[in-house]
Amino acid sequence: MTESSEPKPDLPAAGDFASNLGKPIKLADLQLNGVSAEAARGGETIKVWTRLCLTTDDRLFHRIVESLSAHIEYRSAQAGHPVSLTRPGFILLVVHPDNTGDLWLDAAAVSIKALVKRPMAAGTVIFDTDIADVTALSFPLVEIGKEDRVLCIFREGWRFALFCDFNPDGDLSIENMERDLGTLHRRLKYRDFYDAIADANVFGRLIEAGWFPFVEILSKEFRELVSHCEAGFELDEVEAKLLRTFDVQRVESMFARWMLKPHFAGKEKLLRSALNNFASGDAVAVLKIVLTEIEGILRDAYRNLHGKGAKLGKLLEFAVESAEQKAGHPDTLLFPAAFAHYLKSHTFAQFDPAARTGKASSRHAVGHGEADAESYTQVRALQAFLTLDQLAFYT
Known part of the structure; x- marks a missing residue:
């Protein structure tokens, strides 16, 4: 059997295996800067959470998620894209300094950083039994700037997680965000x-x-x-x-x-x-x-x-x-x-x-x-x- 003389196609380069499944919904006038940490009457001073990592096991999860989703759904309707955030399994909102934002609903590519038990070549199918640990979760094809605010709600099995960093100092740590998202994923999947x-x-x-x-x-x-x-x-x-x-x-x-x-x-x-x-x-x-x-x-x-x-x-x-x-x-x-x-x-x-x-x-x-x-x-x-x-x- 002789080898074909036809030219062989080039192998795909790293990063060509994944892409976003769609485009984000463009939103405006997003007033998301924090979550009240305590009850207060009008005129009183309160503590505000500007960064949270929660799962459905946490007492305030549903109250916070319902409040945040109501605002996002309202702004989506105003932008001509009415949505229900109870349906997607992965919600990512990136809010820019001018209060505009990109809302990704099951559309952003997701990558996890895992410690594996055996050697892996690029393109190898990984099974659950191959994973020793999950250390980070990221959105490799979504642009997130240092001054942006990030909200992510996602589902794993029958549980949900919420991550938000409203970035009051204008210096978002992408590394810390990815680490904490990985922690949330790990807690849900291996609960x-x-x-x-x-x-x-x-x-x-x-x-x-x-x-x-x-x-x-x-x-x-x-x-x-x-x-x-x-x-x-x-x-x-x-x-x-x-x-x-x-x-x-x-x-x-x-x-x-x-x-x-x-x-x-x-x-x-x-x-x-x-x-x-x-x-x-x-x-x-x-x-x-x-x-x-x-x-x-x-x-x-x-x-x-x-x-x-x-x-x-x-x-x-x-x-x-x-x-x-x-x-x-x-x-x-x-x-x-x-x-x-x-x-x-x-x-x-x-x-x-x-x-x-x-x-x-x-x-x-x-x-x-x-x-x-x-x-x-x-x-x-x-x-x-x-x-x-x-x-x-x-x-």
Whole structure:
């Protein structure tokens, strides 16, 4: 078969894959400068909010949205474009210094900035299971100036979010706006994860069983664990199902991710041995290696940044801070504060040698030879891998 001599079309350049779906509605005389933060009588001084990030879970959400939408609908009707803002899923209003504005109703291109679990080439389809975190949301093809005011209302599932920055200083931070929009999107889309962590009973049972919203299982798999905990069911069945999904290919994908980190790469021989033992079903060897190496990996990462080592407590603080800095916000799908609790109460849990309470999930019990032999299971070995993998995203 010979190759065609016809010229090949040029590949599309970056940015050519997306465009706005329509044009904005042009509005005038938009009197949007703030939202009253408290009740007052005529002539009294009140506090005014000029910047808000709210969801339908917030008490004042509906009152504020109804007030803002009434003004926008009125100005739209005056401009000859009567609209109902209860129908669009994405509303963006950009108000210029002269009080004119551009109203985009499900028409502006939307981009999210996401931390992904695996390497991605341009044009690759991304699934929910590929996303480790969402850190920003933006409108790449909408012109927004430093002196503009911005209002955005959008829907995700059965919840809504409101962002507004009325920019009283005339110095709009686009970066902060995109970060906060990303936070709102994350809170709406993954609300069930946040609820699970906030529920002391559910989260306590997850930790007791050794589970956490690890990045690698942060989708349908973690949701199944949560639903079983909420229902009070035993986890044996769902754990066995989850364990079966971690075949050689999936574990090797995690390993490749680790080797991109200098403080992991130095442990390649040890971690490779752990992976081989996991594949052969030797949970004892996996746990003996991984649990004793986690602290060393954290210490290497800390030393690379600070030029010196540190004790365990400081290393755990360092892991949390690294995750927050990486995401740009503590309220992230990496759940750094909750993970610190998980590490302290599970991975580095203390034990009573006299009462022989040590389990193979605890680095201290394993390191001192005090873990119950029956607790060395493949599920515990998988949890150790997932803990290590979580740290790869943090540091």
